[in-house]
Amino acid sequence: MTPDPIFPRVFLLSPANCSGRRAALMTSPDAEFALARQLQSREGAPLGDVFSFVSGLYFRGKLAYARRFARPPDPGDPVTAGGVLVMTPNAGLRAPDTPVTIQSFRGWAGVEIDASNAAYRRPLEQAARALVAAIGPDCDVVLLGSIASGKYVDVLLPIFGERLMFPPPFVGRGDMSRGGLLLRCVAAGLELDYGPLAGAARHGQRPPKLEPIRTTKATTITKATKIVSTQ
Numbered sequence: 001m002t003p004d005p006i007f008p009r010v011f012l013l014s015p016a017n018c019s020g021r022r023a024a025l026m027t028s029p030d031a032e033f034a035l036a037r038q039l040q041s042r043e044g045a046p047l048g049d050v051f052s053f054v055s056g057l058y059f060r061g062k063l064a065y066a067r068r069f070a071r072p073p074d075p076g077d078p079v080t081a082g083g084v085l086v087m088t089p090n091a092g093l094r095a096p097d098t099p100v101t102i103q104s105f106r107g108w109a110g111v112e113i114d115a116s117n118a119a120y121r122r123p124l125e126q127a128a129r130a131l132v133a134a135i136g137p138d139c140d141v142v143l144l145g146s147i148a149s150g151k152y153v154d155v156l157l158p159i160f161g162e163r164l165m166f167p168p169p170f171v172g173r174g175d176m177s178r179g180g181l182l183l184r185c186v187a188a189g190l191e192l193d194y195g196p197l198a199g200a201a202r203h204g205q206r207p208p209k210l211e212p213i214r215t216t217k218a219t220t221i222t223k224a225t226k227i228v229s230t231q
Contacts, residue, residue, distance in 0.1 A: 018109040047098045139161050
């Protein structure tokens with residue numbers, strides 16, 4: 001289906017891996033780069049910045065895309081957070097500018113992202129139900145994250161039902177490919193099509209590799225148009 005240019009839409013971004021190599025760089029007492037020092041300060045660092053560093057291209061693409069195309073029913077409602085909400089390991093949904101301290105970040109590293117884990121599932125369910133009440137009946141919710149497993153879908157689908165959408169071009173792609181696709185769409189100003197997750201095919205053949213991003217805007221738009229129109 002083609003995205004409705006007027007219909008309200010909010011995005012849910014899957015979390016970054018908080019226990020990987022790049023996460024260790026963020027929490028190292030020897031870290032000297034600015035974001036790590038900010039995370040380790042009393043004030044903390046913005047969640048979106050932290051996850052963008054930890055996850056790299058994938059989360060950076062998700063965040064840029066969601067910020068570009070979000071259309072919340074009420075942009076000033078703190079529950080909808082401007083239409084961009086990030087899933088966390090044990091704190092439900094949070095706005096990308098939410099300050100995160102090193103203590104919270106280290107706590108996330110020990111939480112398993114699995115629908116059977118109550119420490120992860122219950123805060124996410126609570127936040128999702130609050131979001132349902134805030135957005136009303138005429139707003140789509142688009143998941144930007146893996147749909148191949150049930151770690152997100154099995155928690156969110158019972159709450160959002162047919163309003164839970166996803167980009168079909170995600171099927172078969174790895175994380176890096178999804179991030180690259182989203183960044184190309186942002187550069188070209190082209191929004192992907194979405195389809196309902198209920199009953200959707202969540203596994204498929206890996207699509208061709210993305211072509212390298214060119215330096216001119218015209219070429220970027222041409223490539224992004226080709227990607228979107230052929231999915």
